[in-house]
Amino acid sequence: MAQHSAHDSHGGHDQGAHGSLKSYLTGFVLSLVLTVIPLLVVLNDWLEGTPAMVVLLGSAVLQFVVQLLFFMHLREEGKPRYNLMTLLLGIFILVLIVGGSIWIMTYNQVAH
Amino acid sequence: MAHMGAHAHSHDEHHDLESMRLMGFWIFLITDCILFGTLFATYIVLHGNTAGGPTASELFEMPGVIAETFILLTSSFTSGLAVLSMNQGNRKGLIGWLVVTALLGASFIALELTEFVKLVHEGATISTSGFLSGFYVLVGTHGLHVSLGLVWMTALMIQLGRRGITNVTRRKVNVISLYWHFLDVVWIFVFTIVYLMGVM
Amino acid sequence: MLDQIKEFASGFFVTGDPLIYGADVAIAMTMIAVVSVLTYFKKWTWLWREWLTTVDHKRIGIMYVIASLLMLFRGGVDALLMRLQLAVPNNDFLTPEHYNAIFTTHGVIMILFMAMPLMFGLFNLVVPLQIGARDVAFPFLNSLSFWLFFFGAMLFNVSFVIGGSPDAGWLSYPPLSGKAFSPGVGQDFYIWGIQISGIGSLATGINFVVTILKMRAPGMKLFKMPMFTWSVLSSSLTILLAFPILTVTIALLFIDRYFGAHFFTLDGGGNPMMYINLIWMWGHPEVYIVVLPAFGIFSEIVATFSRKRLFGYASMVFALMSIAVFSFTTWAHHFFTMGSGADVNAFFAITTMAIAIPTGVKVFNWLFTMYRGRISFPTPMMWTMGFIPCFIVGGMTGVMLSVAPADFQFHNSYFLIAHFHQVLIGGVAFGYFAGLYYWWPKVFGFKLNEKIGKWAFWLWNIGFYVCFMPQYALGLMGMTRRMSTYGWDRGWWELNLTSTIGGFLMGIGFLFQVWQILHSIKFMEKDTTGDPWDARTLEWSIPSPAPHYNFATIPVVDSKDAWWEEKQRLVQGEAPKPKPPLEPIHMPKNSGIPFIMGFCWFVAGFGLVFDWLWMAIPGLLGVAGCMLAHSFNYNTDYYIPVDEIKATEAAARRSV
Numbered sequence: 001m002a003q004h005s006a007h008d009s010h011g012g013h014d015q016g017a018h019g020s021l022k023s024y025l026t027g028f029v030l031s032l033v034l035t036v037i038p039l040l041v042v043l044n045d046w047l048e049g050t051p052a053m054v055v056l057l058g059s060a061v062l063q064f065v066v067q068l069l070f071f072m073h074l075r076e077e078g079k080p081r082y083n084l085m086t087l088l089l090g091i092f093i094l095v096l097i098v099g100g101s102i103w104i105m106t107y108n109q110v111a112h
Numbered sequence: 113m114a115h116m117g118a119h120a121h122s123h124d125e126h127h128d129l130e131s132m133r134l135m136g137f138w139i140f141l142i143t144d145c146i147l148f149g150t151l152f153a154t155y156i157v158l159h160g161n162t163a164g165g166p167t168a169s170e171l172f173e174m175p176g177v178i179a180e181t182f183i184l185l186t187s188s189f190t191s192g193l194a195v196l197s198m199n200q201g202n203r204k205g206l207i208g209w210l211v212v213t214a215l216l217g218a219s220f221i222a223l224e225l226t227e228f229v230k231l232v233h234e235g236a237t238i239s240t241s242g243f244l245s246g247f248y249v250l251v252g253t254h255g256l257h258v259s260l261g262l263v264w265m266t267a268l269m270i271q272l273g274r275r276g277i278t279n280v281t282r283r284k285v286n287v288i289s290l291y292w293h294f295l296d297v298v299w300i301f302v303f304t305i306v307y308l309m310g311v312m
Numbered sequence: 313m314l315d316q317i318k319e320f321a322s323g324f325f326v327t328g329d330p331l332i333y334g335a336d337v338a339i340a341m342t343m344i345a346v347v348s349v350l351t352y353f354k355k356w357t358w359l360w361r362e363w364l365t366t367v368d369h370k371r372i373g374i375m376y377v378i379a380s381l382l383m384l385f386r387g388g389v390d391a392l393l394m395r396l397q398l399a400v401p402n403n404d405f406l407t408p409e410h411y412n413a414i415f416t417t418h419g420v421i422m423i424l425f426m427a428m429p430l431m432f433g434l435f436n437l438v439v440p441l442q443i444g445a446r447d448v449a450f451p452f453l454n455s456l457s458f459w460l461f462f463f464g465a466m467l468f469n470v471s472f473v474i475g476g477s478p479d480a481g482w483l484s485y486p487p488l489s490g491k492a493f494s495p496g497v498g499q500d501f502y503i504w505g506i507q508i509s510g511i512g513s514l515a516t517g518i519n520f521v522v523t524i525l526k527m528r529a530p531g532m533k534l535f536k537m538p539m540f541t542w543s544v545l546s547s548s549l550t551i552l553l554a555f556p557i558l559t560v561t562i563a564l565l566f567i568d569r570y571f572g573a574h575f576f577t578l579d580g581g582g583n584p585m586m587y588i589n590l591i592w593m594w595g596h597p598e599v600y601i602v603v604l605p606a607f608g609i610f611s612e613i614v615a616t617f618s619r620k621r622l623f624g625y626a627s628m629v630f631a632l633m634s635i636a637v638f639s640f641t642t643w644a645h646h647f648f649t650m651g652s653g654a655d656v657n658a659f660f661a662i663t664t665m666a667i668a669i670p671t672g673v674k675v676f677n678w679l680f681t682m683y684r685g686r687i688s689f690p691t692p693m694m695w696t697m698g699f700i701p702c703f704i705v706g707g708m709t710g711v712m713l714s715v716a717p718a719d720f721q722f723h724n725s726y727f728l729i730a731h732f733h734q735v736l737i738g739g740v741a742f743g744y745f746a747g748l749y750y751w752w753p754k755v756f757g758f759k760l761n762e763k764i765g766k767w768a769f770w771l772w773n774i775g776f777y778v779c780f781m782p783q784y785a786l787g788l789m790g791m792t793r794r795m796s797t798y799g800w801d802r803g804w805w806e807l808n809l810t811s812t813i814g815g816f817l818m819g820i821g822f823l824f825q826v827w828q829i830l831h832s833i834k835f836m837e838k839d840t841t842g843d844p845w846d847a848r849t850l851e852w853s854i855p856s857p858a859p860h861y862n863f864a865t866i867p868v869v870d871s872k873d874a875w876w877e878e879k880q881r882l883v884q885g886e887a888p889k890p891k892p893p894l895e896p897i898h899m900p901k902n903s904g905i906p907f908i909m910g911f912c913w914f915v916a917g918f919g920l921v922f923d924w925l926w927m928a929i930p931g932l933l934g935v936a937g938c939m940l941a942h943s944f945n946y947n948t949d950y951y952i953p954v955d956e957i958k959a960t961e962a963a964a965r966r967s968v
Contacts, residue, residue: 021196028189035181035300042308043174052312060304064297071192071293082525083138086549090142093553093640094149097593101153104589104644107652132449136522139552143514147556150593154564154575154586161581163574238573242581245573249564263936267943280946 019073027070034063130283137287141294144257148298151250152305159310161242168243168310171236173227177307180223181299184258187216188296191289198285203277206285207269213292214265217258224255247306254302257295264288326476329410331393336473365902367451368860369436372458374755376433377748379462383426386469388822390418395779395815398808401800411796412479413498417472419482424506425465427602427736430744432461432516434605435544437755438747439520441851441858442538444529444867449522451900452942457512457519459910464509467917471501475921478502481794483591484565486576486584491569497921503566504917508910510558517551520544529850531869535629538849538872539615539622542629543608546636547601553640554597561590570923585650592643600639603735604632606743607674610696613750614678616847617693618685621873624677631670631677638667648719657716664714668707675700690845691765695746698773702738706731709784724794727787730780737776745772745825753839757857761835764828771821779814782807848873855964861897861952864961894958896951903948909938 038059041047047055068074068087077083159168191213197205228248231237238248268284275281326332350356363371393414397406406414436454440447448454471477478498480489489499524545528537537545564575565587574580576587615622622628644652644660678700689697709731713722722728753759786807791798798804843852850867851858853875868889871877882888916931918924 019192019196019199021193024189024192024196027192028185031185031188032182035185035303038304038308039178042312048312053309056304056308056312060300063300067188067293067297071188072290083135086139086142086521089549089637090145090553092637094145096640097146097557098149098153098156100641100644101586101589101593102156104652104656105157105583105586107656132522132526135526136450136453136518139518139521143518143552143556146553147560150557150560150590154560154590157586158575158581158583161574161583163579163581165581238567238571239580240574242574242583245567245575245582249567249573249575264943267940271944275946 019070019076023070027066030066030070031063034059034066130279133283134286134290137290141290144294148250148253148301151246151253152301155246155250155306158242158246163241163243165241165244166234166236168247168306169312171231171234172307172310174307174311176223176227177303180220181303183216183220183223184296184299187213187220188293190216191292195285195289198277198282201277203272206277207272210265210269210272210285214262214269217262217265217292221255221259221262224251228252251302251306254295254298257298261288261291261295264291324474326473331410332473339473360904361902364907365455365904367447367455367900367902369440369448369451369454370755370858370860372454373433373436373438375458376429376436376461379465380426380428380430380433383421383429383465384822387418387421387426388819390414390421392815392819394418395812397796398798399812400809401798401802401805403797406796408796409479412794413477415794416478416481416484416502417468420468420478420502420506421465422736423482423598423602424509425461425468427740427744428509428513429461429465430748431547431602431605432457432513434609434744434747434751435516435520435548438751438851439523439541439544440527441754441854441862442541442849443524443527443532444850444863444869445523445527446862446866446897447900448519449527450519452903452906452948453515454519455903456906456909457516459906460512460515460913461509463910463914464505464507464512464917467508467914467921468501468505470918471498471505475501483588483595485591486565486568486587487578489565490577491572492577499569500566500921503562503569504921507559507562507566508913508917510555510562513551514555514559517548517555520548521552524548529867529869532874535626536869536872536874539611539625539628540605540608540849543604543606543611543632546632547604550597550601550604550636550639554594554601557590558594558598561587561594564590570920585647588647588650589644592646593640596643596646597639599732599736600635603739603743604635606699606740606747607632609743609747609750610678610699611674611681612847612849613692613696613746614681615873616750616845617690617696618682618687619846620681620685621848622677623680623683624673625872627673628677631673634670635667638663638670642667645714645716645719648716649723661714661716665711668711671707675704690749691760691762691769692746692750692845694766694769695742695749698769699738699742699746702734702742702773702776706734706738710735722787724792725787726783726791726793729793730783730787733780733783734776737780742772750845751851753844754842754851754856754858758832758836758838759844760832761828761837764824764831768821768824768828771817771824775814775817775819775821777814778817779811782811782814786811843875846879848876850874853878859960859964861899861957861960864894864957865891894954896953897957898949898951900949901947903942903945905938905942905945909935912938 038056041052041055046052074084074087190209194206194209194213197203197209236244238245265288268281268288271284272281350359363375366372393406394411397403397411436448439445475497478484478489478494478501480494480499480502484499484502487493489502524537524541564573567573568575568577568582574582576582576584578584611622611628641663642660644650644656645664648657648660678696687693709727713719713728713731749760749765786804789802789804789807791802791804798808839856842855844856845852850869853867854863867874878889912931912934914931916928916935919926919928919931
């Protein structure tokens with residue numbers, strides 16, 4: 001029931017998500033740093049308003065990227081990169097529905 | 113001869129089947145992203161609707177939340193170490209790191225439950241306001257995912273003990289470690305959007 | 313004690329309406345008949361072994377089709393009851409409460425329990441055969457999807473006789489669907505019926521994306537896939553991005569009702585409009601989910617019966633995929649009247665108009681495919697011809713609705729009703745009928761009677777226009793949707809009566825289709841060629857019905873219309889490609905777990921509907937137990953030996 005399709009058959013590129021201790025350590029340290037930065041910003045009231053939002057969301061997004069690259073081995077995917085493509089499509093739709101909902105619903109704060 | 117040919121072929125097929133399953137799981141995680149995205153959208157839209165009840169900055173206590181964050185982050189790292197041990201063919205190391213990951217996950221859940229119980233005792237329940245409904249369901253859905261992951265991880269450890277590292281168990285370990293990293297990423301956004309922005 | 317039982321039963325069962333008592337009797341008699349036939353012919357083990365536990369995509373597809381046709385019957389009866397009620401003014405055939413329940417179940421059943429499973433049925437019956445695969449990527453999950461759909465649909469339908477039907481519209485807007493205004497169990501049946509089958513739909517989406525991306529025959533590059541497979545890919549991608557939103561939305565409604573949360577309530581900081589925003593974030597992509605595969609079906613049929621390669625392959629792919637993505641950018645046009653302001657309404661009006669462009673591209677592609685083709689008109693092609701004008705008019709009125717200021721007039725009037733029935737019947741239903749007629753010989757090994765089929769086609773088509781054209785006018789005359797009756801002074805009755813006549817013509821068309829199937833089973837006209845339409849894609853290269861492993865040897869593909877090209881080569885006297893030697897075929901074993909797990913969900917759902925934790929908790933534990941049992945089961949596959957393949961192939965050739 002399973003068979004190779006013509007151009008997907010470089011022998012289980014997804015299966016051998018290898019990584020090394022070094023890449024895991026790098027990822028861990030980067031994640032720690034990216035968690036501590038927004039924490040310090042908020043606890044010490046270094047920034048307010050929009051700049052604070054940018055730093056907070058920016059660190060979160062960066063940390064997402066760090067985990068994708070160092071922990072989830074997105075870099076090691078062989079071609080065609082279906083995993084990357086579906087992820088990008090998913091993120092596009094995600095941003096669309098979250099952003100769109102907020103935009104639409106800010107005009108409708110009838111009930112507080 | 114024929115038998116050997118069939119055997120070699122079947123080995124190849126199994127390998128491909130497992131990589132297909134890993135891809136299926138990756139796509140499932142993307143659907144889960146959308147699920148959490150919808151919950152985030154709901155929380156963000158409702159977070160100002162406190163209906164006279166307590167607000168985010170009045171309720172949240174950061175020390176516990178910070179501890180939860182670092183515990184989950186570390187467990188994401190240790191689940192990676194489990195995969196690393198597996199790739200080196202080290203079954204004891206694999207199970208050992210999975211145990212560490214599960215214990216960290218369990219302490220995360222314990223801390224989260226403690227926080228919820230405390231909030232409820234302060235009178236901040238799911239039916240207090242739209243804001244708190246959104247909070248409990250968003251954070252609780254993440255907690256439920258972690259709890260299911262714990263059950264699943266335990267089942268996997270039993271299978272690893274019985275069968276060792278095979279193509280099938282290897283794929284299962286890869287899948288659960290992906291799941292665990294994914295939950296860590298979701299938590300980073302919960303931490304940022306719910307807690308940090310809540311007390312800001 | 314007896315009084316207690318009586319009191320419980322009078323609340324538990326739906327009572328007081330002769331129509332429902334009649335239905336009760338009919339349901340009971342059908343069930344007794346089914347059970348006695350199975351017992352008399354000693355078919356219980358056969359049913360379990362061959363069908364309930366099967367993981368074969370072809371059998372799962374057949375079960376989807378049967379279930380969805382039954383649901384089409386029920387949804388259709390709902391529709392005819394509504395049309396009877398509206399045929400004359402001041403009618404008291406249905407009470408307003410009963411009318412509310414009927415338009416709700418009509419909508420839910422037609423979209424979620426008729427269109428979706430019929431679509432999944434066609435996915436299952438066709439896609440693996442079309443891409444040269446032996447099954448879908450995850451056969452166990454495929455079976456699970458079916459049983460989740462089946463038990464979800466059963467849970468929803470049970471509300472008809474037990475507890476009472478939901479009656480807050482097919483999307484169950486709060487606050488009406490909240491606990492305060494709908495305290496009965498109808499809404500809970502709605503929630504759990506949809507939730508359980510929704511999980512199954514999501515799993516099917518994942519399954520087909522992986523199947524199409526990873527299991528194509530060697531040489532079949534993405535841009536050599538048949539167009540139906542492309543449409544399934546675009547539809548499946550849309551499913552897996554849209555269905556999680558439905559899951560969350562319905563779950564939040566449940567949490568509101570069950571735990572007293574304030575997501576969508578009027579008090580406590582809830583916001584009902586947020587529900588409407590969320591449900592349409594799923595609901596708009598959903599209509600594209602069901603219509604995209606129909607576009608794929610028409611593309612196959614037009615190419616086959618014009619004896620020409622599909623015109624504009626690349627633009628067709630581009631149109632399908634861009635519709636899949638842009639279906640997520642138009643949802644607010646369902647609530648222009650919410651008053652989100654000019655910015656929001658303008659943005660969503662423009663995106664809505666823009667999405668008509670790729671749809672228009674496809675219509676031109678079909679027309680150019682037929683241009684200078686050698687066209688023949690068997691029933692699948694007739695439905696395609698019926699579709700094109702119908703869908704164009706439906707699309708045009710859709711563009712009218714997308715003009716936000718004008719929508720304030722059209723909103724929730726019969727103009728809207730006519731519009732979406734025109735795209736859903738003219739697009740989706742006609743498309744799936746065309747697909748069923750087209751692939752029927754491949755699935756069952758015999759052709760359907762063309763003469764009766766043409767009668768059915770004309771009844772449906774004429775009935776459609778007689779039914780829905782008057783509704784555009786009624787909408788502009790001020791008739792709003794969901795009204796259970798109206799007075800003589802409105803001047804609406806002539807058009808309403810006409811519309812009812814059209815509805816019944818479609819009902820007769822359905823009866824003709826049933827007759828067509830029964831007649832064709834009796835006077836079976838066997839398809840001995842495996843390729844009755846002289847078609848173009850791989851599914852026609854194997855015997856009808858396909859053997860359970862589909863392909864004895866996996867085909868190697870080097871062009872778009874692989875089977876057509878191969879036939880051309882044979883005609884020109886080239887020797888057929890040498891086939892590689894047979895090898896044992898790796899197949900998944902049947903499993904009873906999906907059926908049992910679906911049943912456990914049904915038990916859990918029923919318990920949660922009535923707030924009976926003693927029933928819900930064991931149900932949920934059963935679900936968890938099934939998952940663990942599956943996880944610990946490593947004995948899931950087997951090999952078909954070469955001798956058996958040889959025997960099966962020889963038998964198939966004998967019948968050829």
